Amino acid sequence: MEKIGIIGFGNMGEAFAAGLRARLPEKKLVVVEKLPTRAGVARDRYKVLDCTGDWVQFFSHADVVILAVKPQDADSLLREISSYSQGKRFISIMAGKQLSFLQTHLHTPYLSRFMPNLAAMHGKAAIGVSFPEGSSTPSPEMESFRAECLQIAEAVGKPIQIPERLMPMMTGLSGSGIAFVFQFIHAMALGAVKTGFGYPAALETTLQVMEGAVEVLRKTGESPSAWITRVTSPAGTTIEGLQVLEENAFTATVMGAVEAASRRAKELEGV
Numbered sequence: 574m575e576k577i578g579i580i581g582f583g584n585m586g587e588a589f590a591a592g593l594r595a596r597l598p599e600k601k602l603v604v605v606e607k608l609p610t611r612a613g614v615a616r617d618r619y620k621v622l623d624c625t626g627d628w629v630q631f632f633s634h635a636d637v638v639i640l641a642v643k644p645q646d647a648d649s650l651l652r653e654i655s656s657y658s659q660g661k662r663f664i665s666i667m668a669g670k671q672l673s674f675l676q677t678h679l680h681t682p683y684l685s686r687f688m689p690n691l692a693a694m695h696g697k698a699a700i701g702v703s704f705p706e707g708s709s710t711p712s713p714e715m716e717s718f719r720a721e722c723l724q725i726a727e728a729v730g731k732p733i734q735i736p737e738r739l740m741p742m743m744t745g746l747s748g749s750g751i752a753f754v755f756q757f758i759h760a761m762a763l764g765a766v767k768t769g770f771g772y773p774a775a776l777e778t779t780l781q782v783m784e785g786a787v788e789v790l791r792k793t794g795e796s797p798s799a800w801i802t803r804v805t806s807p808a809g810t811t812i813e814g815l816q817v818l819e820e821n822a823f824t825a826t827v828m829g830a831v832e833a834a835s836r837r838a839k840e841l842e843g844v
């Protein structure tokens with residue numbers, strides 16, 4: 574893999590360019606972006622080869638292409654590139670666009686779907702990665718394509734390989750889930766404000782608590798419930814707070830939020 578093409582240089586296109594520049598600096602980047610200001614950012618900040626307006630040049634350079642336009646722009650884009658796409662390698666990050674839809678337009682078996690979240694901007698996304706499911710053993714070319722995809726995903730976070738049918742659930746957990754975590758952080762900070770903290774100190778403290786909790790879970794490999802039991806002393810402060818959370822159905826509410834977002838993603842996918 575020498576050159577990576579990106580079509581659509583918005584938030585996600587830029588996140589991939591930044592991650593690839595930082596982690597795979599030897600790769601060359603080629604871009605097509607219809608907004609001149611965004612194409613300028615791609616050229617000036619990431620030193621990409623801008624092929625906007627010249628698909629022949631773009632496809633002669635790009636060994637693997639990341640499709641990073643909005644889902645509503647997918648149809649017109651795929652129609653535009655379908656005469657160049659045969660046998661090429663594609664990664665789509667477009668929410669709700671299935672591999673079978675891509676296959677119909679792009680006429681190539683080398684397809685992958687990613688579901689990142691906005692932490693891709695800082696190389697910390699949880700990224701669902703799917704490939705077309707076939708019964709036969711993958712060819713060496715397909716194996717090398719899959720390895721390339723995982724390498725590209727690692728440039729912006731942690732790839733989690735899943736069957737495509739779980740993509741809507743990944744949207745609920747990762748794509749939308751990051752907003753649920755922001756909401757929880759905000760709520761913790763507001764609780765501290767209620768008890769007398771200023772919001773900036775409350776937020777900073779909450780972020781440290783979050784980082785600490787993640788670190789404990791990662792370093793020990795133990796489950797959240799094991800640690801909750803350890804932190805909760807008899808007739809202590811933690812059990813008082815936990816009771817309030819559960820009186821207000823905290824666990825069921827969060828479960829419901831992930832489920833609702835997944836359900837909506839499924840509806841948008843038309844399955």
Ligand SMILES: NC(=O)c1ccc[n+]([C@@H]2O[C@H](COP(=O)([O-])OP(=O)(O)OC[C@H]3O[C@@H](n4cnc5c(N)ncnc54)[C@H](OP(=O)(O)O)[C@@H]3O)[C@@H](O)[C@H]2O)c1
Binds near residue numbers: 584643
């Ligand atoms: N942002 C997230 O957190 C997130 C998470 C998971 C998945 N995704 C997926 O990532 C994709 C990109 O999202 P985003 O937030 O980066 O969107 P965005 O900021 O709107 O970026 C898309 C860019 O592509 C350009 N574009 C549209 N059609 C084009 C074409 N035919 N050729 C070249 N450029 C074209 C757009 O220009 P115009 O504005 O002029 O149309 C825009 O600058 C979406 O499909 C989304 O579902 C995003």
